[in-house]
Amino acid sequence: MGLQTCGLNRNHAQKELQPHGTAEFPCAAYASRxxxxxxxxxxxxxxxxxxxLIASExxxxxxxxxxxxxxxxxxxxxxxxxxxxxxxxxxxxxCRLHSVVFHPRLVGGMDTIFWQKLIRPMTxxxxxxxxxxxxxxxxxxxxxxxxxxxxxxxxxxxxxxxxRVRYYLSLALRLLST
Numbered sequence: 093m094g095l096q097t098c099g100l101n102r103n104h105a106q107k108e109l110q111p112h113g114t115a116e117f118p119c120a121a122y123a124s125r126x127x128x129x130x131x132x133x134x135x136x137x138x139x140x141x142x143x144x145l146i147a148s149e150x151x152x153x154x155x156x157x158x159x160x161x162x163x164x165x166x167x168x169x170x171x172x173x174x175x176x177x178x179x180x181x182x183x184x185x186x187c188r189l190h191s192v193v194f195h196p197r198l199v200g201g202m203d204t205i206f207w208q209k210l211i212r213p214m215t216x217x218x219x220x221x222x223x224x225x226x227x228x229x230x231x232x233x234x235x236x237x238x239x240x241x242x243x244x245x246x247x248x249x250x251x252x253x254x255x256r257v258r259y260y261l262s263l264a265l266r267l268l269s270t
Contacts (some may be wrong), residue, residue: 150187
């Protein structure tokens with residue numbers, strides 16, 4: 093499957109309609125490059141999947157759940173399911189984002205211990221809509237490393253990459269839920 097192109101197809105409620113991955117492997121990785129050209133953004137949208145993103149080159153202005161944050165290179169964001177979000181390059185120039193968008197069932201179906209321990213706490217009404225991820229905070233750096241490993245596995249597609257992606261995304265969710 094490899095990297096997918098980021099082409100947002102949204103309905104009137106800003107819900108993204110593009111599938112992320114397949115029914116067998118509900119996960120997609122994206123590399124988005126932004127410049128300071130007008131309109132070169134990822135517009136407001138939301139989806140049923142969870143998303144991890146990192147500013148892999150340059151900085152980005154990211155917005156989620158009505159709040160805006162500047163992400164320095166190496167910092168990231170976890171965006172919960174159903175959360176309206178967007179991002180723009182910083183006015184100073186260019187940026188590149190790496191993101192992994194995945195359905196919670198990739199980690200474990202609703203009748204599994206994985207759902208009970210990792211997914212259900214993240215999908216409760218009182219769960220945070222997003223987490224800022226600072227590369228200088230050790231446990232948050234671990235989450236960003238999980239994102240990097242997941243993204244790289246989807247990009248390179250080594251043998252059994254699906255299992256590797258599932259492992260790293262599960263570890264990221266464990267770190268976020270403790």
